[in-house]
Amino acid sequence: MNQNTPIIAGVAQTQHRIQELEGFIEPIDLMLRACQLAEADTNTRLLNQVQSVRVIRGIWPYQNPARYIAEQIGAQQTQCMGTMFGGNYNQVVVNDSAAAITRGELDLVLITGAEIGYSNSKAGRLNQTIEYRDLPGLYDRVLGQSQQPEHHDFERTKGIRQAIQVYPMYENAIRHCRGESIDQHLKRVSELWAGFSQVASGNPHAWLQDPFSAETIRTASARNRQISVPYTKLMNSNNAVDMGAALIMCSVAKARSLGIPESKWVYPYAGVEGNDHFSASVRDNFYSSPAIRLAGQRLFELTQTEPADLDYVDLYSCFPAAVQIAAQELGLPESSALTVTGGLTFAGGPLNNYVMHSIARTVELLRKDPHKKALVTANGGNLYKQAMAIYSGVPPASTFKRDNVQQQIDALPARTCLPEYQGRVTVESYTVMYDHLQPVIAHLSCLTESGQRVWANSQDQALMQAMTEQEFCGSAAKLGVNQDIQILS
Incomplete structure (x- = not known):
């Protein structure tokens, strides 16, 4: 040797x-x-x-x-x-x-x-x-x-400045790519994370050694508040x-x-x-x-x-x-x-x-x-x-x-990101961010008909509530003059 x-x-x-x-x-x-x-x-x-x-x-x-x-x-x-x-x-x-x-x-x-x-x-x-x-x-x-x-200028313009805002959008895109329902996806991901918790219970150096069940991990509660859609606190880095x-x-x-x-x-x-x-x-x-x-x-x-x-x-x-x-x-x-x-x-x-x-x-x-x-x-x-x-x-x-x-x-291709856009788009992914247990803003990544990416926000309460219950990835939408987003289908 x-x-x-x-x-x-x-x-x-x-x-x-x-x-x-x-x-x-x-x-x-x-x-x-x-x-x-x-x-x-x-x-x-x-x-x-x-x-x-x-x-x-x-x-x-x-x-x-x-x-x-x-x-x-x-x-x-x-x-x-x-x-x-x-x-x-x-x-x-x-x-x-x-x-x-x-x-x-x-x-x-x-x-x-x-x-x-x-x-x-x-x-x-x-x-x-x-x-x-x-x-x-x-x-x-x-x-x-x-x-x-850590963030593109156009992300920061929309207030997207933290990992807790971006990774949930990755997560929802994974769900849509795999063709899962919201419930199927949440069950699978919480079971994955429960497996991690089980490993931590046998690691003498782990900070949290008491195991958490999949149901506990995916269920919002006073001790496991909703951080974003779809992540509770127990799906975030500690x-x-x-x-x-x-x-x-x-x-x-x-x-x-x-x-x-x-x-x-x-x-x-x-x-x-x-x-x-x-x-x-x-x-x-x-x-x-x-x-x-x-x-x-x-x-x-x-x-x-x-x-x-x-x-x-x-x-x-x-x-x-x-x-x-x-x-x-x-x-x-x-x-x-x-x-x-x-x-x-x-x-x-x-x-x-x-x-x-x-x-x-x-x-x-x-x-x-x-x-x-x-x-x-x-x-x-x-x-x-x-x-x-x-x-x-x-x-x-x-x-x-x-x-x-x-x-x-x-050498791999990259998308062009636009600072703003008016017209029809497709919702690529999204998340809803919470503060004090209440939804406060939705962040959406949208693709134009020519494949360019543009970011949008919404604070419409009805839309944010719907995003916690329904699939919006792949939905047709329209961006207006003030970058207001209207879901078309």
Whole structure:
């Protein structure tokens, strides 16, 4: 085996559940705790030898938390690296680290991240502000191009600025594409999510370990309010968590020199990345992801793997639509186990850092069954930035490989989005957003007769109520002078 073969040698996940706001700890403290636990997981002392500290960007205000961590662990002359925003970057950083180790550029890497969404939520309810310490400085390297907005200008003009507004439209498009009734679709999706909840109940690191039934998940209630059509709160990512995680990666040679037991080693076989066309506004449709399809095909090719060969899978699960689309594109049946954690609703959704938890959990499982294979996928934005990798406890037949399918994706056609339009259109998809248990606005994606996309809003109470009960995808409509929408059939 090549001595530069990359492995994950240490993993850790941390939580902090507070009763009173005075008991909160900062994300940097969760990161540092996770790093120390990951070191303990390797059965040796090694943090002071780390060559690169890599931190996944969070919503905290720190400028260079990697430098602080390096100082605290006694690592001298260490590269400090950060990332842009995006849930894809956990896997991108692992891919980047594995490639650098394979090339002999690094032999010991520490990756970490954390969020305190639960503490921030509690502070907001109490009208208080959490104070963060000042961690100044610039990273030596930032992974990712300049930060792009998550939404097209024409989406923002219509007030569409959050994932909770876009993914429900993907979900309704999936329903229409599959020819399901509203009741059939809601039953199927809630059963899918109940399966995720069941997995979380067996995950010792999950935030919500009490299982939820499909009926509870799909039924709006005081504790499970309707967020959108068709999603209740229990179909949304749960960002109100205080969670951190850390991974330690190194070369086989470094692991041997440190005396890390081989029973701890898990191998990344290959990693692939690629971004779909930016924003829903220009996608061909709302029920597919060419980036996931092409990245998956390339990953399977590089690792000589078929979907049926996978023993463990964790698909990025911010919303049910993301899981359904990924499963479809990767050739995975929805009836199979598609998470090892329980997903972002039940295991916990610490914003950009979720996938570090899914990788850590995957490592734990592969250590118990080394001959098995696992797939982990990561998503950033509104089904936009994709990254994935295959792992196993058995050494790979060849060196780690990293690829990017962006050129193939960019060659695919994109739709034109119009700022406004007057005339006949077809409703492509829609959602109704709720506030204080009441429907407040409907967002509609419409296609002109020539296939251009245009966004529309409605606050007509009768229409919004009808949209909670009837199918409007595929309906003929008309946009007026003020972009008022009239459903024709």
